[in-house]
Amino acid sequence: MAITVKIPAQLRGVTKGESEVEVDGETVGEALDAVFDQHSDLRARITEDGALRRFVNVYVSGEDIRFQDGLETSLSNGDEVTILPAVAGG
């Protein structure tokens, strides 16, 4: 599965400025692990004890993964996974 993971501006300091990372993965969790393999400092920024930090939102093609199966949400070839801060709005 070829997946594009979009990195928000606030995290590009640990992805050498890259705004998108191309990875393989069957689920959101696998795709994120593959990103962490390329950019190891990213893991601690957005996860804690294996779970996403509470102010991190992840979307698959615009859909919040909390309305799906969380990190177990399955991916299709060409899907776009977007990481965004959860602290906007209101």
Place this chain on the structure above:
Amino acid sequence: MAVTGLRCKECEAGYPLEARYVCEQCFGPLEVAYDHSGLDPAEARRKIQAGSPGIWRYADFLPFEERPPSTRTSLEPGMTPLVRADRLAERLGLGEVFVKNDAANPTHSFKDRVVGVAVAKARELGFTTLACASTGNLANAVAAHAAAAGLDSYVFVPADLEEQKLLATSVYGTELVGVNGNYDDVNRLCTELCETRPWAFVNVNLRPYYSEGSKTVAFEVVEQLGWQLPDRIVCPIASGSLFTRIGRGFQDWIDLGLVEGELPAFSGAQAEGCGPVAQAYAQGWEICKPTRPDTIAKSLAIGDPADGPYALELARRTGGSVTAVSDDEIRDGIRLLAETTGIFTETAGGVTVATLRRLAEAGEIDHSERVVVAITGEGLKTLDATRDSFRMTEIEPTLADFEASAACVQPAAA
């Protein structure tokens, strides 16, 4: 000026006073830090009372490095009436109830407070275009304050918003964008847009400053009660920003000695059709589970509340609560407030009054308590919610027809 920088609410990492809202270390929200050391409370109170008629009187407690605009050059919000609502209290069997009527702001909601602060900060930071993701009231405020300041603006809203709120936005000449989706979709889109547009999104990249505006509700309540604290606040929760920043406003002034006492109990109000904070409160969770909104209270229809965890913490810490009420209770709440105070509120105010009624009927509010109810918006903005609720007797223009009609409940004088 007392403002010193931005600070992460989670890990306390510090950042300069720029258009940024997320901690790069832990992704937590940023808030404004101040240094008020050496402040003389009596002198501070005198300075406030000699200041501007609205929120600029609190400029020393707002996040500006320069003086904010004067009331002559901006739509200055604030110092809205704090109305003693004795007949409302009597109907509910309560002792003392005050209504903080924020419908009396320039665009008829509390959003003028946060936008007033955000726009002043946007100008200080050199922005020329404002933007926001809104459920309606914010849209009105951003469009109006941008017009007043001579700035361009983009307003993003769910496309199915109340017509009144769309009209009361576009009239100011903003670029109004209706998004086919709910508020959380709009918010996600704006979070993404914020990365590629050099705009001041008041509730995204300027959110730390914007939310400071809500503290002015607390400051005004303290001043209007004669430098005293209420015992309880009943306040609607959408993102939780207003609810938590009112708490912070009281706490700041307690810490600085401007007012004595304890934080009031914070009772949050949500609609059953969008009550992620009420659900988390009832379940004992520390974080909220996002929900897809389905309620007439569209201004509160945020399914993924950014300040949800902090709202829960505040309600629990102060002996408050978070309640969710039905759409019928919301309509009844609008009517109850109107009949007992002469204040016509929108659906969010209906949620708040319905929550007050629930708490009163459950015996949660002691008769000795002084309760302040935060009415955040104007009834004329959500006419659909009350459209079928009125009664009118139609007659011919004759005395006889009036005398014979159902409307003639008082006999003519002899």
